[in-house]
Amino acid sequence: MTHTPDALVQHHAANLAGRDFVVGDLHGCVDALRYLLREVDFDTARDRLFSVGDLVDRGEREHCEQALALVDKPWFYPVLGNHEDALCEVAEGTLPRNRWYGIGGGWAQGLPDEVLARYARRLRQLPLARVVGEGAKRFNVIHAEFFGDDAALDSGQFDAEVRDRLLWGRDLVLGTGKPPHHGLSLTFCGHTPVREVRQIGSQVFIDTGAFITEGCLTIVEARTSGIWSVSTVDALAHGAAAIVLP
Template identity: 70%
Template sequence: MTLTLVPEVVHHAANAAGRDFVIGDLHGCVDALRYLLHKVGFDATCDRLFSVGDLVDRGDQCEQALKLLDKPWFYAVLGNHEDTLCAVAEGRLARHRWYGIGGGWAQALPDDALAVHAKRLRELPLVRTVGEGAARFNVLHAEFFGDDAELDAGQFDATVRERMLWGRELALNAGAPPRHALSLTYCGHTPMRELRQIGSQVFVDTGAFIPEGRLSMIEAMTSRHWSISVQDARALGAANMALP
């Protein structure tokens, strides 16, 4: 059997027809996403939504979140929670270890169904880059200490890959922003009270799954952003708002 290698970096042309948005860690909070897309008047014929990963775990709509991968306007990168799901499906991690970090939604999910999800998630890149030059932006899950050229090369060793999926050094102020020519880069992974830019990296996870948290979405390359909690979204009728 011939294995198809999935590229770790996928490049997208600039969106000349519509708008690009970036959503923070979804964690199964699809009703909040429904509300935000409705709020901004998302047009699926020309707008695009990029995800920093962590579609699953902790929230109560994880299977709905995975179905977003079939939407032609939705572009996700691999998050550490997707990587963990794959590790379980591939027999490299015990299920109970995953349940301890939010995978409990899958306790009744049979192995063959989990394998189907893992196969789809293994198609996700670590990085998406969009546009060129001054209009370029990048999307990845946690953090990156390098420049655009290093991102584009996609030759990530185990240490760099670990940082891209699990790193919190920048977000927790444990290190200075790297002094490299890195385009504006949208990241998630570490919940923030508000969207925060550190160096070239913009952290857009505001803890959608936390009772006092919110799901946040930003229009790429602008300061326009929107946030809402799952509870408030549902109170405003989000469950009845159709996804594009």
């Protein structure tokens, strides 16, 4: 794995031994994740799970902390989401806690500052984008959206506007942005909940609202037609609570 000096973009070699999966916004829904990993027969020795970010917020404290623990799993490769960015800003003193609580950070009420700071230090090491493989088989993983080509993504030269779009942008899904760039490889995104996996140009939106009552968590197998989704309610009904994360 290589990365730009500021670690905003990390590059990974193609997985020649196993499969690559990408999971939508988790928001602490670890029960659904456990269920889906069992469904795809995930092999930690050969397979990799990439994440479009937003591991935390909206969920319970126990589940959000379990989601944060995934960052140190050797088979788990997340990008920074806007909710992780908000956690870091709170820990760094640039965002008031109550504003974070208003967008889902309420699980952290009562969490000691030193614990939050420890999480923030680890999360600040996450990239804004991951690039997997090369050529026709390449795919990218980001959080929200990107209006540029592969070369612009690879450069890691993101000004404040581009960074904000990578973390918060919704224009492409809402139909208010310019058409996607033709030079961008298949790119998996989250951030904006959609009813089902939706592709716009080369960008594939896979956040199906895991934290929403009528939503679900989705995993896709990159470069295949494989899509698996489950709600937390259904996952628990099928024994997810007893499944141990790899």
